[in-house]
Amino acid sequence: MVQPSEHLQYFAYILRLWQEQSAALDQSSVWRLSVEDVRTHERRGFASLEDLLAFLQLQMEVDDSAASSRNQSVCTRINTDSTDK
Numbered sequence: 001m002v003q004p005s006e007h008l009q010y011f012a013y014i015l016r017l018w019q020e021q022s023a024a025l026d027q028s029s030v031w032r033l034s035v036e037d038v039r040t041h042e043r044r045g046f047a048s049l050e051d052l053l054a055f056l057q058l059q060m061e062v063d064d065s066a067a068s069s070r071n072q073s074v075c076t077r078i079n080t081d082s083t084d085k
Helices: 050-057 064-074
Strands: 013-019 027-035 044-046 076-078
Touching: 027 050, 044 050
Parallel strands: none
Antiparallel strands: 013 027, 027 044, 044 076
16 A cells, blocks of 8 residues: 555645626637645636646646646646636
8 A cells, every 4th residue: 555655646636616797799609727736725717627727637647847847838826816717
């Protein structure tokens, strides 16, 4: 059995999804997504499911320093003071 201290990485996020009305004339709606790290309370926002999945994939990479720098190009930070939808 694996002991908790043997874990190399552990991530826990709260996932939020909401719909927003598009600014386009067609009045379509778009889905927005965010994750909040339960330990640091840092939030990251995503415009698409693909962006969220790319972020999660990067989190699972072995080289933490390389994944950290690439995360910035995949997602945008959401101000922790912003209101959830």
